[in-house]
Amino acid sequence: LAPVLQVENLHAGFGQAGRAQMAIEGVTFQVRKGRVFGLVGESGCGKSTTCRSIIRLFGGSPFVIEQGQILFDGMDLAAMDDRQLTQVRGRKISMIFQDPMTALNPTMRVGDQVGEIVRRNHTGLSSAQVREKVVGLLREVGITSAERRFHAWPHELSGGLRQRVLIAMALSCAPELLIADEPTTALDVTIQAQVLRLLHELRERVGMSVLLVTHDLGVVAQHCDDMAVMYAGKIVESGSVADIFANPRHPYTRALLNALPANVDPHHKLEPIAGEPPAAGHFPAGCRFHPRCKFAIERCHIESPESENVSSAHACACHRKEESLW
Numbered sequence: 327l328a329p330v331l332q333v334e335n336l337h338a339g340f341g342q343a344g345r346a347q348m349a350i351e352g353v354t355f356q357v358r359k360g361r362v363f364g365l366v367g368e369s370g371c372g373k374s375t376t377c378r379s380i381i382r383l384f385g386g387s388p389f390v391i392e393q394g395q396i397l398f399d400g401m402d403l404a405a406m407d408d409r410q411l412t413q414v415r416g417r418k419i420s421m422i423f424q425d426p427m428t429a430l431n432p433t434m435r436v437g438d439q440v441g442e443i444v445r446r447n448h449t450g451l452s453s454a455q456v457r458e459k460v461v462g463l464l465r466e467v468g469i470t471s472a473e474r475r476f477h478a479w480p481h482e483l484s485g486g487l488r489q490r491v492l493i494a495m496a497l498s499c500a501p502e503l504l505i506a507d508e509p510t511t512a513l514d515v516t517i518q519a520q521v522l523r524l525l526h527e528l529r530e531r532v533g534m535s536v537l538l539v540t541h542d543l544g545v546v547a548q549h550c551d552d553m554a555v556m557y558a559g560k561i562v563e564s565g566s567v568a569d570i571f572a573n574p575r576h577p578y579t580r581a582l583l584n585a586l587p588a589n590v591d592p593h594h595k596l597e598p599i600a601g602e603p604p605a606a607g608h609f610p611a612g613c614r615f616h617p618r619c620k621f622a623i624e625r626c627h628i629e630s631p632e633s634e635n636v637s638s639a640h641a642c643a644c645h646r647k648e649e650s651l652w
């Protein structure tokens with residue numbers, strides 16, 4: 327399957343050009359057409375920065391792409407200016423976030439907000455046509471009594487319904503790629519599952535590709551085709567979900583899997599990963615995971631491991647990736 331998005335060796339961070347602090351370094355991955363790609367890692371590993379850098383959505387913070395390419399639809403988004411990016415943002419690529427309340431305007435009825443986006447994406451529609459389209463979109467994302475919800479205020483809806491409204495807005499342009507940054511983290515478990523099922527269904531029904539950010543490997547196992555694990559601004563392991571779950575090669579991936587309750591056999595102790603991931607500006611030398619890695623050797627303190635293939639579609643950045651450590 328052809329990639330819809332190809333991120334190549336991306337180095338980016340915050341600050342003034344020339345002396346920006348790199349938050350992500352050498353990030354490379356691709357999202358295939360019609361597939362769900364999961365980007366996982368603990369919080370603060372650079373997942374959100376990676377996503378936002380694709381459409382450069384940083385709410386005004388000075389953000390610098392120092393190196394790399396973001397290939398989408400025959401264009402390099404990394405080389406575009408803000409005006410050019412507006413043609414892509416919310417048209418070909420849509421994004422939804424963790425907190426659906428802050429993303430909605432509290433002073434505007436739900437139907438009018440979705441309608442505003444519909445108008446922007448489809449010029450020349452009459453009010454009746456816009457309304458019809460809005461109701462259709464609300465239905466498409468599984469909102470029952472869509473006509474009634476059309477007149478609701480955001481605060482009258484549950485968190486799950488608000489996230490559905492945002493997905494409806496994101497879909498109004500029929501995006502080729504939907505970026506979902508922890509879309510269900512703020513929701514309770516049952517609603518989480520419903521929203522994720524909806525994303526899954528939509529990618530089958532409308533053929534869109536999804537870049538799904540999550541800290542939950544269980545979500546990846548259930549909903550993603552391909553995945554990458556991020557740690558301290560770098561991708562440490564990537565490949566198909568099946569390959570990585572069957573044969574994790576990076577100690578960090580292995581540790582995340584060990585911390586996953588369902589994955590642990592009853593005789594095995596659940597092992598959370600000790601310590602905290604380092605923040606940008608405090609990345610250790612050598613392998614950035616070495617202070618927390620129980621397999622670290624001398625070389626790991628000094629030399630940063632390159633990402634290399636362990637099989638045709640599975641890559642890992644660890645000096646000991648070929649050894650049987652577990």
Ligand code: SF4
Pocket residue numbers: 576577578613614615616619620621622623626631643644645646647
């Ligand atoms: Fe651990 Fe060394 Fe591999 Fe880093 S390179 S993950 S420290 S074994």
Ligand code: MG
Pocket residue numbers: 369370373374508
């Ligand atoms: Mg985040």
